[in-house]
Each structure stands twice: as C-alpha cells, then as structure tokens.
Amino acid sequence: MLLKFLLNKTTYILSVLSVSFVIGIISFSFAAYASDAVIPDWVKNNAKWWAEDSISEDDYIKSLEYLIMHRIIDIPTPITEVIAAQTNLTEEEQAQSFKVTISNIVKPISVSYFEKFEITSTKSSNELFSRVYYFRDVNPTFFLESIPSADKKQFYKFVSDWMDRGDLLNEFNVDVDVLDGKGGIIQTWSFTKCEITSYGTYLQDISNFYQFSGKASSEIRDRASFSCVGVSLKTT
Numbered sequence: 001m002l003l004k005f006l007l008n009k010t011t012y013i014l015s016v017l018s019v020s021f022v023i024g025i026i027s028f029s030f031a032a033y034a035s036d037a038v039i040p041d042w043v044k045n046n047a048k049w050w051a052e053d054s055i056s057e058d059d060y061i062k063s064l065e066y067l068i069m070h071r072i073i074d075i076p077t078p079i080t081e082v083i084a085a086q087t088n089l090t091e092e093e094q095a096q097s098f099k100v101t102i103s104n105i106v107k108p109i110s111v112s113y114f115e116k117f118e119i120t121s122t123k124s125s126n127e128l129f130s131r132v133y134y135f136r137d138v139n140p141t142f143f144l145e146s147i148p149s150a151d152k153k154q155f156y157k158f159v160s161d162w163m164d165r166g167d168l169l170n171e172f173n174v175d176v177d178v179l180d181g182k183g184g185i186i187q188t189w190s191f192t193k194c195e196i197t198s199y200g201t202y203l204q205d206i207s208n209f210y211q212f213s214g215k216a217s218s219e220i221r222d223r224a225s226f227s228c229v230g231v232s233l234k235t236t
Contacts, residue, residue, distance in 0.1 A: 092181035193229035
C-alpha cells in the first residue's frame with residue numbers, strides 16, 4: 001500500500017538506470033535514495049517498461065519491493081502532512097494599529113493612527129531590519145511611518161518646530177500604544193527624553209511592495225525618526 005501511495009504521488013521515475021542508479025520519487029514528503037549496490041538488469045528493464053506502459057503497475061511495484069527488501073534503495077519514513085501554525089484570534093483580538101501620544105510638552109499631542117512603528121537603534125541584531133529592542137541599547141531610536149493625512153496636522157506642526165528650533169526645545173516623551181481591532185491597548189512602548197532626528201515625505205512606488213492603503217498602486221508616505229534616552233514596555 002505504501003508503494004502504491006508513492007507511485008500516485010510520483011511525478012516521474014528515471015527510466016534509464018545505471019550502476020550509479022538513483023531512483024527519485026518526488027513528492028512533498030520524502031525522497032528515496034539508491035545505495036551503491038548493483039541494480040539488477042530486470043529491474044532496470046521494468047522501470048523502462050513501466051514508463052512506457054508496457055507492464056502493469058503491480059509488476060513494477062514488485063521490482064521496487066525487491067530493491068527495498070535487499071537494501072538497494074532506502075526510503076526514509078515519510079512526513080505525510082505539514083500544517084502551518086494558524087491563529088484562532090479574530091481581527092478584533094489581534095494587534096491592528098499604533099496610536100502615538102507625545103507628552104511632557106505644553107500641549108500633549110495624540111495621533112491616531114500610524115501604520116508603522118519600528119525600533120532602529122540596534123546595529124548588531126540578526127533580525128530583519130533590526131525590529132527588536134536589545135536591552136543593552138543605551139539610546140533607543142525608532143521611526144513612525146504613515147500616509148500623510150489631515151488629522152496629523154498638529155503632529156506636523158510639532159515636527160516643523162523641531163526642524164526650526166530643535167536645539168532650543170525641551171526633550172519630550174513618546175508613548176506608542178499597540179491597539180487591537182476594538183481600539184483597546186495591548187501594550188505600550190514608553191520612550192522618555194526624546195527628540196526628532198529626521199523627517200521626510202516620499203512616494204512609495206515600488207511594485208510588489210506592501211501598501212498601507214491596501215491598494216495595488218503607489219502612495220505618498222511620511223516618516224519621522226526619534227532618538228530617546230530611555231524606554232519601557234507597559235501592559236494593562
């Protein structure tokens with residue numbers, strides 16, 4: 001029965017066999033390997049005849065059984081199924097957006113929402129794009145990215161002030177809330193004594209690149225980078 005299953009899953013079997021014979025039974029779960037033993041001529045002929053529909057499947061199975069029984073080919077235990085991990089969380093339960101609050105200034109600023117928040121301070125991280133915060137980082141840095149929108153005008157005015165008078169302004173605090181689909185706070189990254197180090201608006205027009213808008217077209221984005229003195233992770 002195992003061999004019948006293997007044959008059903010096989011896309012092809014080499015029909016010309018030699019002393020260095022290798023049978024490749026290709027499926028999603030296993031491969032069969034030939035040993036250095038000599039392949040009998042009748043087995044070679046069976047492979048060719050089976051490929052040409054000159055002999056029945058049962059006859060060809062018998063020749064494969066012979067190779068397995070005499071340890072001429074070795075078939076590892078197949079992995080019959082691979083299932084990717086899936087979450088049972090609903091969209092309302094999963095993290096969906098970032099809300100940013102800038103405080104320790106005359107009038108706190110609350111912005112809903114930024115599409116992207118990413119740690120950038122770690123230089124030695126093996127993680128893609130250094131998306132993690134290493135506890136030994138002395139001065140954590142991060143950036144916020146979004147599609148420019150009218151509801152962020154207060155934030156843009158704040159950025160403008162730092163472009164013009166950054167050295168004369170007091171450092172501020174930034175809270176980045178990770179929100180679920182209902183707007184509830186899952187966790188908060190609290191950065192202290194921060195300053196804005198860079199800002200830019202640009203056109204994201206790279207094909208096959210994830211778009212914040214969900215549309216398969218170019219979009220205008222903006223990015224603000226921050227450097228801080230301290231950071232803590234808070235949960236409610």
